[in-house]
Amino acid sequence: xxxxxxxxxxxxxxxxxxxxxxxxxxxxxxxxxxxxxxxxxxxxxxxxxxxxxxxxxxxxxxxxxxxxxxxxxxxxxxxxxxxxxxxxxxxxxxxxxxxxxxxxxxxxxxxxxxxxxxxxxxxxxxxxxxxxxxxxxxxxxxxxxxxxxxxxxxxxxxxxxxxxxxxxxxxxxxxxxxxxxxxxxxxxxxxxxxxxxxxxxxxxxxxxxxxxxxxxxxxxxxxxxxxxxxxxxxxxxxxxxxxxxxxxxxxxxxxxxxxxxxxxxxxxxxxxxxxxxxxxxxxxxxxxxxxxxxxxxxxxxxxxxxxxxxxxxxxxxxxxxxxxxxxxxxxxxxxxxxxxxxxxxxxxxxxxxxxxxxxxxxxxxxxxxxxxxxxxxxxxxxxxxxxxxxxxxxxxxxxxxxxxxxxxxxxxxxxxxxxxxxxxxxxxxxxxxxxxxxxxxxxxxxxxxxxxxxxxxxxxxxxxxxxxxxxxxxxxxxxxxxxxxxxxxxxxxxxxxxxxxxxxxxxxxxxxxxxxxxxxxxxxxxxxxxxxxxxxxxxxxxxxxxxxxxxxxxxxxxxxx
Amino acid sequence: xxxxxxxxxxxxxxxxxxxxxxxxxxxxxxxxxxxxxxxxxxxxxxxxxxxxxxxxxxxxxxxxxxxxxxxxxxxxxxxxxxxxxxxxxxxxxxxxxxxxxxxxxxxxxxxxxxxxxxxxxxxxxxxxxxxxxxxxxxxxxxxxxxxxxxxxxxxxxxxxxxxxxxxxxxxxxxxxxxxxxxxxxxxxxxxxxxxxxxxxxxxxxxxxxxxxxxxxxxxxxxxxxxxxxxxxxxxxxxxxxxxxxxxxxxxxxxxxxxxxxxxxxxxxxxxxxxxxxxxxxxxxxxxxxxxxxxxxxxxx
Numbered sequence: 127x128x129x130x131x132x133x134x135x136x137x138x139x140x141x142x143x144x145x146x147x148x149x150x151x152x153x154x155x156x157x158x159x160x161x162x163x164x165x166x167x168x169x170x171x172x173x174x175x176x177x178x179x180x181x182x183x184x185x186x187x188x189x190x191x192x193x194x195x196x197x198x199x200x201x202x203x204x205x206x207x208x209x210x211x212x213x214x215x216x217x218x219x220x221x222x223x224x225x226x227x228x229x230x231x232x233x234x235x236x237x238x239x240x241x242x243x244x245x246x247x248x249x250x251x252x253x254x255x256x257x258x259x260x261x262x263x264x265x266x267x268x269x270x271x272x273x274x275x276x277x278x279x280x281x282x283x284x285x286x287x288x289x290x291x292x293x294x295x296x297x298x299x300x301x302x303x304x305x306x307x308x309x310x311x312x313x314x315x316x317x318x319x320x321x322x323x324x325x326x327x328x329x330x331x332x333x334x335x336x337x338x339x340x341x342x343x344x345x346x347x348x349x350x351x352x353x354x355x356x357x358x359x360x361x362x363x364x365x366x367x368x369x370x371x372x373x374x375x376x377x378x379x380x381x382x383x384x385x386x387x388x389x390x391x392x393x394x395x396x397x398x399x400x401x402x403x404x405x406x407x408x409x410x411x412x413x414x415x416x417x418x419x420x421x422x423x424x425x426x427x428x429x430x431x432x433x434x435x436x437x438x439x440x441x442x443x444x445x446x447x448x449x450x451x452x453x454x455x456x457x458x459x460x461x462x463x464x465x466x467x468x469x470x471x472x473x474x475x476x477x478x479x480x481x482x483x484x485x486x487x488x489x490x491x492x493x494x495x496x497x498x499x500x501x502x503x504x505x506x507x508x509x510x511x512x513x514x515x516x517x518x519x520x521x522x523x524x525x526x527x528x529x530x531x532x533x534x535x536x537x538x539x540x541x542x543x544x545x546x547x548x549x550x551x552x553x554x555x556x557x558x559x560x561x562x563x564x565x566x567x568x569x570x571x572x573x574x575x576x577x578x579x580x581x582x583x584x585x586x587x588x589x590x591x592x593x594x595x596x597x598x599x600x601x602x603x604x605x606x607x608x609x610x611x612x613x614x615x616x617x618x619x620x621x622x623x624x625x626x627x628x629x630x631x632x633x634x635x636x637x638x639x640x641x642x643x644x645x646x647x648x649x650x651x652x653x654x655x656x657x658x659x660x661x662x663x664x665x666x667x668x669x670x671x672x673x674x675x676x677x678x679x680x681x682x683x684x685x686x687x
Numbered sequence: 688x689x690x691x692x693x694x695x696x697x698x699x700x701x702x703x704x705x706x707x708x709x710x711x712x713x714x715x716x717x718x719x720x721x722x723x724x725x726x727x728x729x730x731x732x733x734x735x736x737x738x739x740x741x742x743x744x745x746x747x748x749x750x751x752x753x754x755x756x757x758x759x760x761x762x763x764x765x766x767x768x769x770x771x772x773x774x775x776x777x778x779x780x781x782x783x784x785x786x787x788x789x790x791x792x793x794x795x796x797x798x799x800x801x802x803x804x805x806x807x808x809x810x811x812x813x814x815x816x817x818x819x820x821x822x823x824x825x826x827x828x829x830x831x832x833x834x835x836x837x838x839x840x841x842x843x844x845x846x847x848x849x850x851x852x853x854x855x856x857x858x859x860x861x862x863x864x865x866x867x868x869x870x871x872x873x874x875x876x877x878x879x880x881x882x883x884x885x886x887x888x889x890x891x892x893x894x895x896x897x898x899x900x901x902x903x904x905x906x907x908x909x910x911x912x913x914x915x916x917x918x919x920x921x922x923x924x925x926x927x928x929x930x931x932x933x934x935x936x937x938x939x940x941x942x943x944x945x946x947x948x949x950x951x952x953x954x955x956x957x958x959x960x961x962x963x964x965x966x967x968x969x970x971x972x973x974x975x976x977x978x979x980x981x982x983x984x985x986x987x
Contacts, residue, residue, distance in 0.1 A: 179840075179929075183939075186758050324761070343759065344770065344931040345841070378840055378929035382824055386839040387929075390831045393840070525942070557944050 170364070170668060174685040175372040178678070179384050181398030184377045187327035188338060188347070191263050194272025194310040196420075196576060196675075200397065201375055203677040204349055205246075206312035206332035209237055209256070210303055211359040212578070212673040216475050218303045219360040222251060222313055222333065232298030232620075239289045243357045245315035247331045251357075253285035258316035260293070268323070276305035300621045300633055304579035307674045333357050335368040335681040347375040362681055363668065369684035385661070388413065394666050394685070395678065399659040401530045405460040407661050414662045416678075417462070418671035419655035421473050422577040423586060424466040425531070427520075427538075427651040430569050432592065432605030435516055440498040442648040445518065445570075446484060447491035448545035454537035455654060458530045463654040469583060469644050471655050473676075476580040476637045480645045484652065491545045500546070509546035518542070518549045520570040523559040527572060528657070535572070563603065571603050574656045576675055580637045584615040587644055604649040614640040692957045693748055696950045697741055700941065744950065753954070754947035758940070763951035767933065771955060774932035777924070778917040780848065781855035782910060788860035789906065793867040794894060797875070807868065815861030819923045823854045827927075841930040851928045855920050859913055863906050871902035900976045907971050911964040918956050 182197040190198040190206070209223040223237040243251040260283050263273040279299045284292045295302070305311060318331035329338040335358070336349040355367045376393065378384040385403040387393045399407070399415070407413040429436040429445065436442050455465050467484050470477030495501070500509040500516050509516040522535055532553065539549040549570070554562060562568055575582055585591060589612050591602030618636035621629055644650065658676050662669060669683040733740070747754050753763035789811075796807025830850060831839040841847040874880065875898050883897050921934030933952050940948035 342931070343761075343766075344935055376840070376929065379935075380927045380929070383827060383839050383927050383929060386827045386831045390835055390839055392838045392842070555942055557942075 168686065170369050170682075170684040171686075172369045172684070173371050174369075174687070175374060176370050176395065176666065176680060176683065176685060177374045177376060177393040178680075179376045179378045179387055179393040179396045181379060181381060181384055181396065182377075184344060187323075188341065189314065189323075189326050189330040190310045190312060191259075191268055191270050191273055191314070192323065192327060194270055194274075199309040199675055200677050201347060202312060202330065202332075203309050203334075203672060204336045204373060204375075204680060205334040205338055205352075206309065206314060206330060207334050207357060207359075208309065208312050208674070209306045211307055211361070213361045214673050216473070216673065218307065221307075221359040222357060226303075233295045235293045235295070235302060236286060237291050237293070239291070240357055241289065243333055244354070245318070245331050245333055246337045246352055246354075247315050247317055249315045249317040249331075251313070251333060252288050253291035255316045256291040256313060257283040257285060258319055259311075259313050262314075262319050263311065270310075272308075272310040276301075276308065276311060298620045300619055301579050301581035304581070308578055309675060309677060336370075336373055339372075344377065346377075349373040349375060358681060359672075361673075364682060368681050369668070370680055373680060388661055388663060391663065394663045395669065396661050397659075397678070398528075399661045400528060401459045401462045403661065404462040404659055408461075412664045414664060414666070416660040416662060416669070416671060418658045418660065418676040418678075419471055419473055420574075420576045420658045420676050421471050421579070421674075422582045422656070423575040424468055424471055424477075425572065425574055425653045425656050426466075426469065427535075427570050427572050427653065428603040429649055429651070430566075430571070430603065430605055431647075431649055432607070433566070433569075435500075435518075436569055438498055439648055440494045441500070441516075444491040444494035444498070444545065445542060445547060446648055446651045447487045447494065448542045448547060449538045449651060450486045450541040451484070451534075451538065451651070451653060452486065454534050454541075458533050458537070459654070462659065463657055466652040466654045467645075468652055469586075469641050469650060470580060473655070473673075474580060476634050478638050478641045478645075480642070483645055483648075486541075488541075488545050495546060503546055506548075507543070507546065508548045516547055518547055518569045519552075519567065520549055521552050521554050521559055521562040521568050523556055523573070524553050525556040525559075526574055531572070531653075534653070563600075568603075572653075573603060575601070576656060578674060581619055583637065583640055583644070584619055587640070587649070588612050588615050606644065606647065606649050608643060608647070611640055611643045614643070688961070689954060689957055690745075692953055693745065693950055694741075696953045697744060697946060700944060700946050700949050740946075744947070748950070748954070753951040756940070756945055756948045758943045758945045759948065763947045766936070766948065767951045767955050770931055770933050770936045773930055774918065774921050774925070774934060775959070777848070777851060777855065777921055777930070777932065778914060780852045781859065781917050781920075782913060784852055784856035785859035785863055785913070786906075786910075788856065789863035789867055792860070792864050793871055793902070794899070797868065797871050797894065804868075807864070811861045811864040811868070813861070814857050815865065817858050817861075819854055819858065819920050820927070822857060823850070823924060823927045826850045826853060840928055847928070847930075851924045851930060854924050854928075855917055858920075859917065863909060863913065866909055867902050867906045870905050871898055874898040874901035877901070897976075900974055903974055904971055907967050907974060910970075911960070911967040914963040915956075915960050918959070 180197070180200060182200060185198045185201065187193065188198065188202060190202045207222055209221060210218050211221040213219045220240070222240055222243065224240050226235060226237045228235050237256070239251055239253065239256070245251065249255065260277065260280065262268055263270045263277055279295045279297050280293050281296050282294045284294070286292050312332060315331035318326060328341055335352055335355045337352050339348045339350045341347045349372065351368050351371050353367050358365065378387060381398065381400045381403065384396045385399070385406070388396050404415055407415050429442045431437055431442065436445070452465055455463055464472070466472065466479070467481040468477045468479040495509055495516070500511045502510050504510050504515060520535065522532055524532070527535070535551055539551055542549050563571060575586060577585070585601050587602060587604065587606045589602065589607045591600055592605050592607060593600065614636050618633055618640065621633040621636070660671070660678055665685050665687045667684050667686050670679050671677065672679045735743070744754065753767065755762050756766060759766060792807050792810060796803040827839040827850065830837040837849050838847050839850065875893070880893055880898060883893050888896070918934065921932055922938050923934070924930070925932040925934040926938060933956065936948060937952045940952065
């Protein structure tokens with residue numbers, strides 16, 4: 127079902143909650159956002175055009191209900207808003223919904239909407255609008271992937287009153303609020319949703335601080351200020367309309383050109399900054415670096431435990447011990463990425479880190495392989511067993527692995543060779559890479575997965591994720607098939623939602639046990655957080671990354687030129 | 688010719704492994720539900736055998752319908768037309784600038800002694816050997832980052848055109864210049880030059896009024912090919928300089944196996960190439976100094 131990628135999904139903190147603000151649960155989340163501009167820029171001034179240059183693919187549809195990927199989230203965060211958001215600590219906070227309650231059995235949620243909010247086409251935000259959005263996401267004709275999966279447990283909606291909407295669930299969903307905070311489940315004007323999909327894709331209508339004015343494909347999307355804006359999230363710095371008059375959203379696929387355009391002052395903000403440009407920017411006094419790792423899974427190499435040679439835990443551990451990751455990350459990422467020892471992103475409060483499991487130790491690797499029957503080596507120095515060479519087929523997606531990461535895999539290939547692994551790296555474009563995975567033609571693979579909250583573990587490691595969808599795609603690339611892990615993940619996802627700390631503690635401990643099973647099973651080799659770096663010209667003040675999925679937010683931003 | 692182009696392109700794209708339906712829904716990083724995939728396959732006829740898809744595509748092409756893009760949510764005809772202008776502008780400007788550079792270099796360095804000839808030849812060889820990718824990056828570093836005089840990306844005014852045009856024109860000028868110099872030297876040694884001199888023409892007069900017309904012929908014929916190479920160069924240049932155009936469209940479409948767009952772009956490029964060849968043929972016959980009556984092929 128789900129597929130790899132930068133997928134989104136559930137939130138980062140615990141959810142329950144009776145009223146807004148009660149949701150905190152005391153889980154300390156490290157927010158992924160950092161204020162970008164050093165304060166001291168003075169008083170915000172209104173006006174001006176900010177030019178943003180994205181290195182991500184140009185979306186084919188600006189409505190993130192359709193499909194649902196990260197490039198859509200980047201731009202739609204500027205004009206669409208969600209029912210709830212996260213603050214920098216990872217606590218769920220009000221956005222379009224002021225407050226919410228959940229029934230004792232966890233099967234019914236009621237959201238009270240903010241008063242006097244209208245979409246930019248004049249349609250009022252009411253219970254019926256939210257119902258129309260849930261229906262739109264669940265309608266197969268919409269072609270929603272991410273939002274559709276996030277609403278898997280939602281069976282129906284009711285308008286309790288004009289301003290109160292109820293969601294009915296088949297099972298308790300401890301990830302519901304985290305799911306609703308994601309930009310892929312943003313609330314759009316029900317009037318606009320009745321247009322054809324082509325029209326809605328070209329200019330979705332929301333409640334956000336900016337409005338889609340025009341979209342010239344392969345060139346730019348122009349966003350203009352919403353003068354009647356009234357609905358900032360609870361952690362915004364100001365009220366009323368945004369300071370910026372206009373945002374020009376451009377697509378500059380080449381990393382060097384993007385950085386040159388920033389240096390030349392042609393653009394104000396770039397995303398997908400690569401390690402070399404980050405390190406240049408760090409030494410510049412005119413460019414500010416904003417590091418906003420994405421939530422969900424860490425970037426990791428997944429070892430296919432479904433077939434030889436990695437169906438043997440000792441061989442998996444030997445591979446991990448043979449890979450000198452630390453030195454390679456330090457040299458290739460030039461300090462822009464910190465080594466991870468967790469299945470989850472460092473911004474996930476429920477992530478656990480187990481550094482001692484991932485030491486580089488070639489001697490231990492040799493012993494493990496000798497003990498596992500791979501004691502002989504052939505003339506080229508690779509280990510063999512029963513005449514078969516110890517080969518690791520590793521397809522690499524050039525769309526998803528940045529150049530520094532591809533080089534990292536080459537260095538892992540080199541150090542693993544010293545232990546006797548033959549790592550066959552193949553660089554593939556996205557379509558070919560999916561095909562390699564779908565045909566089980568891999569022993570190792572690395573795929574990002576963005577989603578708010580620890581529920582991403584269920585998608586990536588529950589045995590349900592091994593069964594290929596009709597497309598041949600599946601998310602459990604490590605092909606972990608452990609009934610104990612399955613039941614932990616299922617139970618954690620259904621922790622009956624209440625507002626008690628006991629529930630939160632239970633959820634946290636279930637996810638900790640689950641992560642220990644995964645890490646101790648040597649199914650994955652964690653590398654670092656999913657990298658997400660922005661560089662801002664020094665004129666840009668007040669920009670930040672939203673703590674939900676780390677997309678940039680320009681509502682509080684202004685230009686100090 | 689167009690049928691052959693369409694056929695080769697269709698199968699070339701479909702033979703690359705990869706599932707268009709996944710690519711359509713996926714893009715970099717999303718998760719696709721099986722229901723959505725099935726719906727997409729049915730919508731675009733991807734559940735049909737490849738041969739059926741090919742015949743359907745061919746049938747549509749025969750009626751002038753380029754089909755609908757899988758990935759971009761729009762008809763291919765308008766899409767290609769909307770991107771055609773940018774690429775044509777780039778190609779035509781680059782061709783013009785390349786001609787100008789080649790002409791100036793060839794005429795300046797011819798007949799000025801061995802040193803000038805060596806400099807001219809050297810510049811042409813180096814220019815012709817420069818890869819677009821390297822040249823584009825170097826120009827950006829020098830003119831945008833160091834000197835800050837020209838933008839590294841497309842802009843609303845003409846400034847943004849300078850670096851991309853230079854990137855395409857410099858290597859092409861190298862090629863054209865080499866051809867021009869060779870035929871110029873041949874022409875200058877021909878009997879008609881001798882007779883022109885005998886009539887009292889100056890060196891410059893001989894060069895500009897007589898020899899150059901001969902020298903230009905091979906370069907004009909080469910311009911048809913050059914135009915084709917400019918379009919392929921546009922793939923690199925449009926991506927690096929973030930310009931809208933067919934090159935970038937083509938690159939994106941191949942990545943996501945967007946067959947209708949790939950076929951559409953290639954068809955349009957093929958048509959442009961054919962037209963350009965006709966134009967260069969006409970230009971050749973206009974520039975040809977030889978008598979045009981049938982049967983009279985004698986050299987002047």
